[in-house]
Amino acid sequence: MPHALFISDLHLSEETPTTRKRFLEFLSGPAREAEALYILGDLFEFWVGDDDIPTPFNRKIVDALAALSASGTALFIMHGNRDFLLGTAFASACRATLLTDPTELTLYDTHTVLCHGDTLCTGDTAYMTYRKQVRSSAWQRQVLALPLEERHKMAREATDMSSKAKKGKSAEIMDVALHTVTDLLRKYEFPRLIHGHTHRPARHVYHLDDHSCERWVLTDWTATRAGYLYCDSEGCRAIPLP
Numbered sequence: 001m002p003h004a005l006f007i008s009d010l011h012l013s014e015e016t017p018t019t020r021k022r023f024l025e026f027l028s029g030p031a032r033e034a035e036a037l038y039i040l041g042d043l044f045e046f047w048v049g050d051d052d053i054p055t056p057f058n059r060k061i062v063d064a065l066a067a068l069s070a071s072g073t074a075l076f077i078m079h080g081n082r083d084f085l086l087g088t089a090f091a092s093a094c095r096a097t098l099l100t101d102p103t104e105l106t107l108y109d110t111h112t113v114l115c116h117g118d119t120l121c122t123g124d125t126a127y128m129t130y131r132k133q134v135r136s137s138a139w140q141r142q143v144l145a146l147p148l149e150e151r152h153k154m155a156r157e158a159t160d161m162s163s164k165a166k167k168g169k170s171a172e173i174m175d176v177a178l179h180t181v182t183d184l185l186r187k188y189e190f191p192r193l194i195h196g197h198t199h200r201p202a203r204h205v206y207h208l209d210d211h212s213c214e215r216w217v218l219t220d221w222t223a224t225r226a227g228y229l230y231c232d233s234e235g236c237r238a239i240p241l242p
């Protein structure tokens with residue numbers, strides 16, 4: 001049956017070779033059968049600019065993504081809070097389409113909205129301020145003009161800061177804010193919502209104004225768990241990878 005697959009939050013880096021191996025197997029395995037693969041953010045633990053494509057680690061991933069698109073699976077990539085500097089050179093190197101956040105589409109007759117998920121975590125006001133800064137084109141132009149080495153250093157510092165900051169934040173603050181989710185569902189007239197980011201894979205159902213809406217949260221990929229969401233005309237289901 002025609003179907004599409006969704007993944008997010010692989011956080012690929014040299015430090016997690018097992019996850020990269022799993023991902024490459026996924027690309028040459030289940031992803032080949034799909035009409036489309038949607039990567040909803042944080043494919044990479046960090047991305048410092050498209051001039052970093054040639055490093056062997058990145059090259060291998062880009063080539064595997066390009067091979068998937070060449071095989072006939074349409075590839076869509078959305079930015080996450082870690083890899084928001086993925087640019088048009090990256091997209092064309094892997095023959096992918098970059099998606100804006102949020103993206104609205106009709107998927108096998110079901111009205112669907114896709115987002116990374118960080119914009120739903122409005123309880124984390126410190127992050128929302130940081131996001132506004134790093135998503136501005138002025139900031140991005142300034143950073144991308146720095147030498148590659150310096151950007152790598154910044155990325156390492158940002159990763160350290162983010163893991164320190166996480167320790168001081170409550171579980172509620174790091175999850176989606178319910179009112180932000182319901183506002184979005186109302187704004188888009190009660191779609192199915194698919195996102196990642198929170199690392200809390202689940203299917204939620206909301207009953208709002210006589211409508212019921214599903215919210216699918218994608219799993220992150222770690223040494224101990226990984227998986228994808230499979231959607232066809234009958235609906236979606238989460239499939240774990242062995």
Ligand code: MN
Binds near residue numbers: 081
């Ligand atoms: Mn994220």
